[in-house]
Amino acid sequence: MKTLFDESNIGKLKLKNRFIRSATHLSLAEKDCHTSEKLLNAYEDLAQGGVSVIITGFSHAFAEEQPAVKMIGAYDDKFIPDFKKITEVVHKHDCNIIMQLAYGGSQSKLLKAKRKIMGPSAVEHIFTGIKPIEMTKKDFKAFSEKFGDAALRVKKGGFDGVQLHCAHGYMLSQCLSPYHNRRADEYGGPIENRARIIFETYENMRKKVGDDFPILVKINCSDFMGEDGLQLEECKVLCKKLAQMGLDAIEISGNVAYNENSPLIFEKKISRDKSRQSYFSKYAAEIAAEIDIPLIVVGGNRSIDVMTDILNSTDISYFSLSRTLLSEPDLINKWKEDENYNPKCVACNKCWSLKGNICILNR
Numbered sequence: 001m002k003t004l005f006d007e008s009n010i011g012k013l014k015l016k017n018r019f020i021r022s023a024t025h026l027s028l029a030e031k032d033c034h035t036s037e038k039l040l041n042a043y044e045d046l047a048q049g050g051v052s053v054i055i056t057g058f059s060h061a062f063a064e065e066q067p068a069v070k071m072i073g074a075y076d077d078k079f080i081p082d083f084k085k086i087t088e089v090v091h092k093h094d095c096n097i098i099m100q101l102a103y104g105g106s107q108s109k110l111l112k113a114k115r116k117i118m119g120p121s122a123v124e125h126i127f128t129g130i131k132p133i134e135m136t137k138k139d140f141k142a143f144s145e146k147f148g149d150a151a152l153r154v155k156k157g158g159f160d161g162v163q164l165h166c167a168h169g170y171m172l173s174q175c176l177s178p179y180h181n182r183r184a185d186e187y188g189g190p191i192e193n194r195a196r197i198i199f200e201t202y203e204n205m206r207k208k209v210g211d212d213f214p215i216l217v218k219i220n221c222s223d224f225m226g227e228d229g230l231q232l233e234e235c236k237v238l239c240k241k242l243a244q245m246g247l248d249a250i251e252i253s254g255n256v257a258y259n260e261n262s263p264l265i266f267e268k269k270i271s272r273d274k275s276r277q278s279y280f281s282k283y284a285a286e287i288a289a290e291i292d293i294p295l296i297v298v299g300g301n302r303s304i305d306v307m308t309d310i311l312n313s314t315d316i317s318y319f320s321l322s323r324t325l326l327s328e329p330d331l332i333n334k335w336k337e338d339e340n341y342n343p344k345c346v347a348c349n350k351c352w353s354l355k356g357n358i359c360i361l362n363r
């Protein structure tokens, strides 16, 4: 029987257990996107708390496209010393750290007049009302180059891998969605075309970081929007292709929340009801059955018995967590002591604050 505390490998990365901190924007960097004492302390707490890998909050590869305040920049070599500070503090505690790279696009309202906001098509965003500039083929080419350059910086900064954020309705997720992507050229239409920019970006990152540096992708199993969004069968096609191309692992999330009749990224009321936990796992299990690279599932992972059951009844290998680790960065150590320990997080979704994305129990 497999256990959550088994040791394993993702590419050359050694994992001491199957728990991963899913990318979580902490909003603790300096305003100029450099690191801060508070951010370093937060990563050190997580590293000491027992997870095998930390995936950082999203970081931007374009200077002119910052989707959130107080995030770490990845668009210039001037950030490499910051990366080194972060990775050194984490590596002291037998923990790995992977940087997530993202392009926000029309889903983020931050400084909308100042940002250059591009998207697959000029379709107004339902929530923000922002209409992005439709990307040209030249823009797509520049996009993959910039992400490749940022991935190389991540490697030079001592990170153990890099993750491309293709989930949650941000720009790369929009490329996959027929609602946002109305293109008639080779970047629109069938899933192989809508995913082209992801394949090209992956290739550019791989070319620059080399074969032995782990590259991961985070993606929605489905947007749960019917034919307007990415669908599960299409996600399988995309994951299979990425696996063939040499991707090291895939993290499965879901739902851009236009439709309430499906699990949401930030599902509530899951703390007591185990049947509602690990809410993307049934979709992730279908994907895992069709690919031969490790699969991580995120979303409502809160009970050792629920996760152990999934681990032993599906091909899912890893469990990533976000909100529970905001309230208790040492949750994994607590679970190691007592597998019946109940996380304090009640999924109230009040994690966001102007003073940093810190759990209300810890402010």
Ligand SMILES: Cc1cc2nc3c(=O)[nH]c(=O)nc-3n(C[C@H](O)[C@H](O)[C@H](O)COP(=O)(O)O)c2cc1C
Binding pocket: 022, 023, 024, 025, 026, 056, 057, 058, 100, 165, 167, 168, 218, 253, 265, 266, 267, 298, 299, 300, 301, 320, 321, 322, 323, 324, 351, 352, 357
């Ligand atoms: C404060 C906060 C910030 C987040 N930032 C990111 C991010 O930068 N990138 C990302 O892919 N997901 C981000 N997420 C989503 C989480 O990674 C995760 O997918 C989601 O919270 C569901 O997992 P959970 O039930 O363990 O919280 C964030 C979540 C929270 C609560």
